[in-house]
Amino acid sequence: FGDRVLHGKKVVVSAGPTYEDIDPVRFIGNRSSGRMGFAVAEAAAQAGAQVTLVAGPVGLASPPNIAKRIDVRSAAQMHAAVTEAAADADIYIGAAAVGDYRPNTIAAHKLKKQAGAELTLQLAENPDILASLSAQRAHPFLVGFAAETQNVESYARDKLQRKGLDMIAANQVGDGMGFETADNAITLYWVDGSAELPRADKAILARQLIEHIASRYKAVRG
Ligand code: C5P
Numbered sequence: 001f002g003d004r005v006l007h008g009k010k011v012v013v014s015a016g017p018t019y020e021d022i023d024p025v026r027f028i029g030n031r032s033s034g035r036m037g038f039a040v041a042e043a044a045a046q047a048g049a050q051v052t053l054v055a056g057p058v059g060l061a062s063p064p065n066i067a068k069r070i071d072v073r074s075a076a077q078m079h080a081a082v083t084e085a086a087a088d089a090d091i092y093i094g095a096a097a098v099g100d101y102r103p104n105t106i107a108a109h110k111l112k113k114q115a116g117a118e119l120t121l122q123l124a125e126n127p128d129i130l131a132s133l134s135a136q137r138a139h140p141f142l143v144g145f146a147a148e149t150q151n152v153e154s155y156a157r158d159k160l161q162r163k164g165l166d167m168i169a170a171n172q173v174g175d176g177m178g179f180e181t182a183d184n185a186i187t188l189y190w191v192d193g194s195a196e197l198p199r200a201d202k203a204i205l206a207r208q209l210i211e212h213i214a215s216r217y218k219a220v221r222g
Contacts, residue, residue, distance in 0.1 A: 004047055004048030005047045005048070005211060005215075006044055006047040006049035006091075006210065008048065008049075008050075009050070009090040010091075011041075011051050011052070011092075011093065012052045012082060012140070013040050013041040013052070013053050013054070013092075013093045013095060014053075014054045014055075014078060014082055014092075014093070014129070015038050015054070015056065016032055016033070016055050016057060016058040017031070017032040017034070017056045017057065017096070017097050018030075018056045018072075018074055018075040018078055018099045019057050019073050020074055020099050020102035020126075021074070021103070021106045022106065023108075023109065023111045024107075026110075026111070028101070030097050031097075032056070032096070033181075034055060034060050035202050036145070036206070037055075038055075038058075039202040039205070040209060042063030042066070043207045043209070043210040044091075044093070044210055045065040046065070046207070046210075047214065049091075050067045051063075051068075052066070052067060052069075052089070054070045054078060055070070055071050056072060056078060056096055075098045075102060075126040075127065076102070076126065079126075079127050089140040090140055090141060090221070091140050091141045091217060092130075092139075092140045092141070093143040094129060094130045094142070094143065095145050096129075097147070098126065098128075098129055099126055100126055101123035101126060102123065102124055102126055103122070104124050128163065130163045131163045134164030134165065141167075141216075141217050141220070141221055142163075142167075143165065143213055144159060144165045144168045144169070145168070145169050145170075146159050146169070147170075148170060148173065149172070149174055152187065153170070153187070153189070155170075156170035156187070160190070160191070166190060166216065167188060167190045167212070167216055168190075169187075169188050170187050170188075171187075172185070182201060183199055183200065183201060183202070184200070185198055185205075186209065188209070188212055197209065197212075
């Protein structure tokens with residue numbers, strides 16, 4: 001980024017999975033590695049932004065040059081950390097794979113196996129972090145991710161509209177791409193346009209994504 005397209009902007013990025021504890025030794029999680037979000041945070045910092053990275057449980061070192069990293073575990077913790085960090089941010093990029101549900105209660109002690117019986121877990125819905133930000137009167141420019149296995153464009157455009165986002169980065173999960181992989185391919189959608197970012201290393205994709213976010217941000221927020 002010769003021209004540091006996000007110079008002086010405050011950018012918050014969420015990355016990684018969330019873990020929802022069942023008891024002291026078990027949790028419900030997902031296969032997000034956090035690599036895409038960390039690459040996006042690194043690219044935003046390279047573009048001159050002051051970056052706060054809110055990370056779920058991942059085994060990744062912080063990218064160089066980010067201003068702040070906040071480690072969280074559950075969706076509720078991520079929601080709280082993002083809400084606080086995004087209060088004075090210009091751009092929020094939600095690259096985390098936030099769990100949709102959490103166990104109703106977290107058992108204080110390890111659950112014991114009841115041989116021969118079924119076990120039912122009661123789940124409560126988690127808050128939607130992006131949707132809750134977009135419901136606030138003044139909110140940052142909002143970018144979401146959509147990992148889909150089918151009907152990528154229609155699901156992504158629906159999400160863009162339903163969650164009140166400025167942009168959405170959709171990727172097809174599968175074919176050796178998406179979670180836990182070094183490569184990805186993204187189609188970006190906004191209200192009146194789209195852009196194809198073909199299969200590439202996540203670091204390269206992240207830089208392209210930041211270029212598009214910066215130009216769209218300038219178009220709608222000056
Ligand atoms: O609806 P879906 O989970 O597929 O949407 C994905 C996008 O929404 C991602 O950007 C993710 O970070 C965000 N999200 C969120 N809060 C949730 C669930 C998803 O911010 N509870």
